[in-house]
Amino acid sequence: MKIGFHGIxxxxxxxxxxxxxxxALERKIQPKKTxxxxxxxxxxxxxxxxxxxxxxxxxxxxLILDMEKLENRRERASDENERVLLTTxxxxxxxxxxxxxxxxxxxxxxxxxxxxxxSLTPTVVVDAAPExxxxxxxxxxxxxxxxxxxxxxxxxxxxxxxxxxxxxxCAGKIHTDFARGFIRADVVAYDDFMSVHGMQDxxxxxxxxxxxxxxxxxxxxxxxxxxxx
Numbered sequence: 001m002k003i004g005f006h007g008i009x010x011x012x013x014x015x016x017x018x019x020x021x022x023x024a025l026e027r028k029i030q031p032k033k034t035x036x037x038x039x040x041x042x043x044x045x046x047x048x049x050x051x052x053x054x055x056x057x058x059x060x061x062x063l064i065l066d067m068e069k070l071e072n073r074r075e076r077a078s079d080e081n082e083r084v085l086l087t088t089x090x091x092x093x094x095x096x097x098x099x100x101x102x103x104x105x106x107x108x109x110x111x112x113x114x115x116x117x118x119s120l121t122p123t124v125v126v127d128a129a130p131e132x133x134x135x136x137x138x139x140x141x142x143x144x145x146x147x148x149x150x151x152x153x154x155x156x157x158x159x160x161x162x163x164x165x166x167x168x169x170c171a172g173k174i175h176t177d178f179a180r181g182f183i184r185a186d187v188v189a190y191d192d193f194m195s196v197h198g199m200q201d202x203x204x205x206x207x208x209x210x211x212x213x214x215x216x217x218x219x220x221x222x223x224x225x226x227x228x229x
Contacts, residue, residue: 001037001039001040001050001051001139001140001143001145001160002039002040002042002045002048002049002050002051003039003040003041003042003049003050003051003052003053003135003136003139004042004043004044004045004046004048004049004051004052004053004121005041005042005043005044005052005053005054005135006043006044006046006052006053006054006055006058006061006062007054007055007057007058007059007061008053008054008055008126008128008129008130009129010041010043010053010129010130010132010135011041011132012041012042012043013040013041014038014039014040015038015039015040015041015132015136016036016037016038017036017037017038017039017133017136017158018036018133019036019037019147019158021147021149021158021190021220022034022036022037022147022149022156022158024194025149025151025156025193025194025222026156028194029151029152029153029156029198030153031151031152031153031154031155031156032153032154032155033154033155033156034155034156034157035155035156035157035158036158037147037158037160039136039139041132041135046062046065046118046121047118049121050121050122050139050143051121051122051123051124051139051140051142051143052098052118052119052121052122052123052124052139053123053124053126053130053135053138053139054123054124054125054126055125055126055127055128055129056125056126056127059096059098059125060096062098062118062119062123063093063096063098063119065118065119066089066093066099066117066118066119067090067093067094069115069116069117070086070089070090070093070115070117071090073086073115074086074087074090081111082111085104085108085111085112086115088102088104088108089102089112089117093119098119098120098123098125099112099117099119099120100119100120100121100122100123100142101123122139122142122143122144123142124138124139124142126138140160144162144163145160145161145162145163146160146161146162146163146217146219146220147159147160147161147219147220148161148170148217148219148220148221148222148223149190149220149221149222149223150174150222150223150224151193151198151199151222152199152224157174159173159174161173161217163219164216164217165216165217166213166214166215166216166217167182167185167187167211167212167213167215167216167217167223168182168213170185170217170223171185171225171227174225177227177229178225178227180227180229181227181228181229182213182225182226182227183226183227183228184210184211184212184226185210185211185215185223185224185225185226186199186203186208186209186210186211186223186224186226187208187209187210187211187215187218187221187222187223187224188202188207188208188209188221188222188223189207189218189220189221189222190220190221190222192207193207193222199222199224
């Protein structure tokens, strides 16, 4: 994940997210390997960013870029639907709000994305510079992302996915073969997993759900995928 920032101080480059849940899993299981989540902080970079963290004092630096682009587009637009959308977006910008905070219908969102306004990127506006972990938390929340975990003696791993992802998408994050040959997944809620010795103990206590393709991940689920290829 790339997080652009402007008007605040954050460490530039690749930064490890100090995930308290992952750290607790590591202490509990003591695996051979732990794989945390990393982000890349990019100073004054908006276009390549997956999320943006910006100070309220410099928010207009971002919004003006979109105002100029959308005003020029509206002057040339011949489609009435596009003109209405551009007017709606410009009204949001004039209220000093990023476009990601505008309630758009799916078709409007598709059209808005085609115009590539910068502030349609999930944008977190802060009054003071956050700590790196807090900035990551805020960016993930704004982008609608959560984590699931795999937790075994070989490796404990944090996996970021969009909220409400299906279990096959999650399996594919681990390995494409897991999605291609998906049979089922064993899932245990994070808090339940932390209350027992491990996955086998969770099974014996009836805390594990065997789920099929329709299952939607709950934030922080611990999963074990069964597959065949």
